[in-house]
Amino acid sequence: MALRSVKTPTLITPVAVVSSSVINKPHSIRFSLKPTAALAVHNRQPSFYGIGSNLNPKPTKFRCSASALSPQLKDTLEKLVNSEKVVLFMKGTRDFPMCGFSNTVVQILKNLNVPFEDVNILENEMLRQGLKEYSNWPTFPQLYIGGEFFGGCDITLEAFKSGELQEEVEKAMCS
Numbered sequence: 001m002a003l004r005s006v007k008t009p010t011l012i013t014p015v016a017v018v019s020s021s022v023i024n025k026p027h028s029i030r031f032s033l034k035p036t037a038a039l040a041v042h043n044r045q046p047s048f049y050g051i052g053s054n055l056n057p058k059p060t061k062f063r064c065s066a067s068a069l070s071p072q073l074k075d076t077l078e079k080l081v082n083s084e085k086v087v088l089f090m091k092g093t094r095d096f097p098m099c100g101f102s103n104t105v106v107q108i109l110k111n112l113n114v115p116f117e118d119v120n121i122l123e124n125e126m127l128r129q130g131l132k133e134y135s136n137w138p139t140f141p142q143l144y145i146g147g148e149f150f151g152g153c154d155i156t157l158e159a160f161k162s163g164e165l166q167e168e169v170e171k172a173m174c175s
Contacts, residue, residue, distance in 0.1 A: 067133060068126060068129035068130045068132075068133060069129075069130040069133040069134055070130070073126065073127070073130040073134075074130070074134060077130065077131060077134050080117075080119065081144040081147050081148075081149075082147040083117070084115075084116065084117040085115070085116075085145070085146060085169075085172045085173055086109065086114055086115065086116035086117070086143070086144070086145055086169060086172065087116065087117045087118075087119065087143075087144040088102075088105060088106070088109065088116050088117070088118050088119070088141055088142070088143050088144075089119045089121050089131055089140060089141060089142040089143075089144075090102035090105065090106070090118055090119070090120065090121065090140060090141040090142075091120070091121060091122050091140055091141070092120055092122065093118050093120050094106050094110075094116075094118040098122060099140070099141070101139075101140070101141055101152070101153035102140065102141045102153075104153050104156075104157060105141045105143060105153055105156050105157075106118070108156060108157065108160045108165070111160075112160075112165070112166055112169060114169050121140055128140075135149045137149065137151075137152060139152055140152070141153055141156075143156050145168050145169060145172045146168075146171070146172035146175060150165075150168065
């Protein structure tokens with residue numbers, strides 16, 4: 001039996017309560033109305049012998065939210081990425097990276113002696129979520145060169161190994 005609670009436009013969701021005797025009494029399902037902020041999906045599929053049964057799963061939650069990238073935040077991000085030739089949005093700072101991927105990009109930029117602006121995305125959740133939409137890139141760090149999104153850690157590492165990163169940085173510094 002699969003039960004799904006579906007978010008209604010009024011934010012009142014029918015929630016199913018299933019007792020442990022549901023196998024013996026299929027009619028022992030109660031519904032109540034409870035306000036909710038998230039959509040929960042409960043999959044409970046009892047098997048005949050109890051093998052592979054999933055009677056106590058955690059609900060999967062889906063958040064439906066409006067865009068985190070407001071016009072004001074978009075304007076701020078555009079000014080920020082264009083304020084310096086190289087900007088790195090990262091977890092932590094260049095002096096204290098809080099993520100191995102961020103540290104890798106910092107070390108690459110330091111190796112190339114590139115002056116760059118570092119922005120700690122952990123300090124502002126709205127910035128963090130808005131930047132994901134702005135760049136259309138879901139992860140951090142995010143490197144911008146010459147006002148354009150260059151890539152994350154993997155792309156930056158590959159470009160460093162091939163020499164492409166140094167070319168892009170030199171081109172941005174000369175413009």
